[in-house]
Amino acid sequence: MIFNVQRFSTHDGNGIRTIVFFKGCPLRCPWCSNPESQSFDYDIFFDKQKCIGCMECVKVSRNKEFIRTDEGISINRDNITDPLLFKDICPAKAIQVIGEEIDVEKLVKELEKERVFYDNSGGGVTFSGGEPFAQPEQLIMLAKELKKKGISIAVETCLDVPWENIEVAIKYVDEFLIDLKHVNGKKLNEVTCGNFAQIEYNLRKLEAEKVPVTIRIPVIPGFNHNADDMHAIIDYLDSFNNISELHLLPYHSFGKGKYQQLGRDYKLRTEALDKSELEPFLVYANNKGLKTVIGG
C-alpha cells in the first residue's frame, strides 16, 4: 500500500525525482513528518477547517462515524470499521482516506510522466515511506518495471526490516538513503520502537555487499541533539567503509498539522532547529573524513 506520489522532489536522491511513499513503518518516531505513513492500514485525515458542514459524511455513516455536534461535524475514530466507506464522499476533501493499493501498471505510467526530467537531471524515482522494505513484494514488482524502462531507483529506509527483504531488492536499487536515528539501541527503542540490532545487522550486511550508502540523521532536540549522542553516532559511522555521504537533517515540525488531522497529539516542540545549530557536528564529521552536508 502507498499513500502518496510526489513529483518534483529535489532533496531525496540525485536530480529531480518522484517519490513513492509506501504506507506502514516498523518505527514510530514521534517527530515523523508523515504520521499517516506509520500504519499499514488505511488512515483517515479529517481537516475540520475545510469542512463546509454539508452533512454528506453524516449521511454515509452507519455507526455514527461522523456526527453533527454544536461545534460542527465530529469524527468518532473508534467507530470506523470500514474507512473506504468514506473515500471521495466529502466534497471539500475535509475527509480523505489515506492509503491506496498499488496498481503497478497505473503507477508506472504515472511515474514515467516525469521521465524527461529524470533524464536531464540524473534523477529518477525514490521509494520512501513509511518503510518501503516492509513491503518487499510490491517493491520488487514496481522496481522491476521501472528498471525495464531504465528509470533509476533510490530507496529511503530505516533498515529495521529482515535482511531478506533488502537482499532481494539490492540489484534494483541505485541509491540507498538510510535514515539513522540513533546508535544507542536502548534510546532508539524507547522513543521509536526501533530495533537497533536489526538495523546494525543490515548496515554491516550492506557494507559487506559493498553497497554505497548515504546516511541521513534527523537531528532531534531532546533525543540526539547533543554532543554526546551525535559524536557517538558519527564515531560509529566512521567505522564503515561504504558511506558515500552523510546528511544532517535539522528538526522541523512541518508535520504537526497532519497529527491533528489524524486525531493524534504532536508531542514535540514546534520550534525548528536552525542549520547553524548543526554546524559543530558538520565540522566533527568532516574532520573524520565523512563527506557531510546539512540538509538533503
Added chain:
Amino acid sequence: MKNELGLSERVHYLREKVLSTKPTICVERAKIYTEVYQKYEAFPVPVKRAIALKETLERMTIYIDRGELVVGNLSSRINAAPFFPEYSVTWMLDELDELDKRPGDAFYPSEEIKAEIRAISPYWIGKTTIDKGYALMPKELKEILDAGIIKAEGNLTSGDGHIAVNHQKILTVGLNAYLDEIQFYRSKLKLWDWADLKKEQFYKSVEIGIKALQTYIRRYEALALELAEKENDETRRQELLLISKNCGHIAEKPPETFYQALQMTLFLQLVLQIESNGHSLSFGRMDQYLYPFYERDLKAGIITPEFAMELLECTWIKILGVKKVRSWSHTRFSAGGPLYQNVTIGGQTVDGRDAVNELSYLILWSVGKTRLTQPNLSVRFHKNMSDHFMMECIKVIEMGFGMPAFNNDEIVIPGLIKLGVEKEDAYNYSAIGCIEIAVPGKWGYRCTGMSFLNFGRVLLAALNDGLDTGSGKTFHPGKGKLVDFESFDQLMEAWKDQVKFYAKAAVTIDTVVDTVLEENVPDILCSAFVDDCIEKGKFIKEGGSKYDFISGLQVGIANLGNSLAAIKKLVFEEKRISKEELAKNLENNFEGVEGEKLRQVLLNYAPKFGNDDDYVDLLLKEAYMYFIEEMDKYHTTRFGRGPIGCGYYAGTSSISANVPSGSVVGATPDGRKAYTPLAEGCSPSSGTDILGPTAVFKSIAKLPTDKIMGGVLLNQKLSPAVIKEEADKRKLMAMLRTFFADLKGWHVQYNIVSRETLLAAKKEPEKYRDLIVRVAGYSAFFTNLSPDTQDDIIARTEHTL
C-alpha cells in the same frame, strides 16, 4: 534608504531619486501639439504631426541631473507622464481629481497642471482617436465592447507601441544617412500620381522628424557644454564635456564608441515615446547590436567592464523615469504602471551559434544590480546555451524581482520560419514588451496587444443559448442551454460556434482601431526606423514594415479547460452533478451550503489544467484550437499592401487583465466564484496546480504552442528556499532545460518571493517600497499594485519542496 546594492554613489543617488519621486503629469507636449494642430489644421495629418513633434523636441524642457552619464528626458521631470490629448481626453477630464486617490498606480498632478489639462482638452473633444474609433465602430461591436466581453480601450486611447526599431541600422549608418536615403527615394516620386503624392507626405514628414531628433540631441550637446562651463568639480566637468562631445557626434554621424551607441539608443527610446504613448517599446537584442562597440572599445583600452556596467545602470534608471498615465479601467489591465521596455539578450547568431557575449553578462548583472522594474529583461534560451550563463541568470532570478524571463529559441525560431519569416530574420527575433516576439526593426506594431477576448464570458454564452449573462444581450444565437445538451459533444459544438463568432468580432474591432490609428496618428520617427518604410514610402500602419503579424489576447485559458473538464467528467460521465443543478448554481453563484457543496465537488473531483492530466489538457487544447483555426481566416488592415504576413495568431500574454476580466464574469463550471480573477496568462488557475512545477510544464507543453506566437505566458512562483543552494539551482537549471529543449515550452518567468514577505508588504507598504514582483510578463513594484491584484499574486501557488 541605504545603499545596500553596492551601487556607485552616483547610481545610488539617481536610483533613489527615481524611486522616491511621486509620479505626476507633464503638459508640455500636449500644449505644443494642441497649438500646432490648431495652427496647421489644413495640413496633411503626417506633416502636421511631424511639425508637432519637431516643435516639441525644440521647445520642451530638457535637463541633465546631478551625476548623470547618459542623458535625455521624456518630459519636464522624471516620473512625469506626458499627456497625449490626440488619443483621448474625456477619461482624463473625468478622472483628473481621482488620479491621486487610486488604490494603485496613482499620479499626483498639481492644481496648476490640472488647470492646464482642463484648458487644453476642449479643443480635442470629438477629435480624438477614441472618439473617431467609436464613430467608426459598427453598433453591435460597440455593444460588445460596452458589455466587456472584448476590451480594446487601451488601443484607442493611446498609440500602438509593441515594437522594436532597427537599432542595428541606426547605429551603423548614423542619422545623416537617413536624410540621404529619404532624399534618394523622394527624388524618384512622380507627383502626378495619387500614390506618390501620398508618399511625398510621408517623406516630407520623416525628414522633418529626423531633423527634429537631431535638434533634440544637439540641445543636450549645448546643455552639457553650458553645465560644464559652470562646473567646479573637474571630474564632473570632464564628464559633461564628454557628454556634450558624444551628443554632437551622434546627432549626425554613426556612433564610434560604446558610450555613444548607448546614448543614441537611449535618445531613440525617449523620443519614440514622446512621439507616441504606445507602450512596450522595446530595445531588441541589445547585447548583439552594442557588442561590436564594446569589443572595439575594450581592445582600444577606452572602456572598462565596470564603466560599461555603470553606463547601463544609469540607462535603466533613466527608462524607469518614463511614465505613462492610463485611464483607471485600462490601468487595471496593466497593474503596476509598466512601460514594458524590453531588453533581450542571449539566443543564437544567424548561423546558429550561441550569441551570448561579455555584454550579455554585463546587461544581466547591471539589471540585477539596479533591481528595478525596467527594463523588462528577457533571455533567449537555446539548447546550446552554456550552463555558466544559465547559472548567472538563475542567480539574478533568485534575487526575486522576476527577471530575467526566458523565451525559447527552440520553439520560436521554427514557429517564425513556418509563418514565412526568412531564416536570418527568424534567428534575430527579440522579445517585445512582455514575452511576445517579433523581428526587431522589421515587424509592425503589436505582435501581440490587440483586443482582449474574455473566454469566461464566451463560455457562459455557450452554456446559455448565446445569451451574454453579463449584459443580458444575445449577440449571437446559441445552440441551446446547458440543460438542453444531450452530450458533451453538443456542448463543445456550442462553444465552437460562440468562440468563432467572438473571434470575428475581435478582428472587426481591431480593424476599426487600426483604421483610426492609421488615418489619424501615424508615427513619423518610428516608421523611419523600421524596414522597409523608407523604401516603400509608407508608414508602418500603411504596410511599410517587412513583416506584420498581430495577435489579440485570450483571457481565462485555464478556466476554459477546467470548466469543460468538470462538465464532461462530473455531469456527462459520472453524473455526480446534474445539468439542472449546475445551471442553477452558475446562475446563483453557488448559493448556500448546497451551492458550496457543488462548488467543492467541481473544484476537487474534476481534473485541473497544470497537473499533467491529459483529460483536461487535451480538452483545453481542442477548445482553444477552434479559436486558433478560426483566426487563420482573418487578416489585418495591411493585407495586400506590402508586408509578409498580415495575419493573426493566438496570444496569452494578457498582463494583469485576469483580475478585471474576472470581475465581469459570473460563476464558472470550474468552481470559480463570480467576479473573482480568472487564471492569469497560460498559467494554471491559482492553487489548482498541486503536483508542482514539472507537471505544470508538461501541461503547458501540450498546448499548440507553435500556434500561440503571441506568447504562452507562464508564471511560476517558487519559495526562496527552493533555489537557495547551489545544488538546487542546478536542479532548477535541469528543469528549465527540460522544459525548453525537450518539451518545447514557450516562456517561463519566476516570482521568488515568499508568501510571508508579500503579506508583510501588503500590511506595511512603506517598508517594502522597492519590493518587486512578477505580475504577468512584466515586473512591478508590489506596493504600487491595487489590493485586488496584490491578493491575486499572493494567491498564485508557491511551489515548495
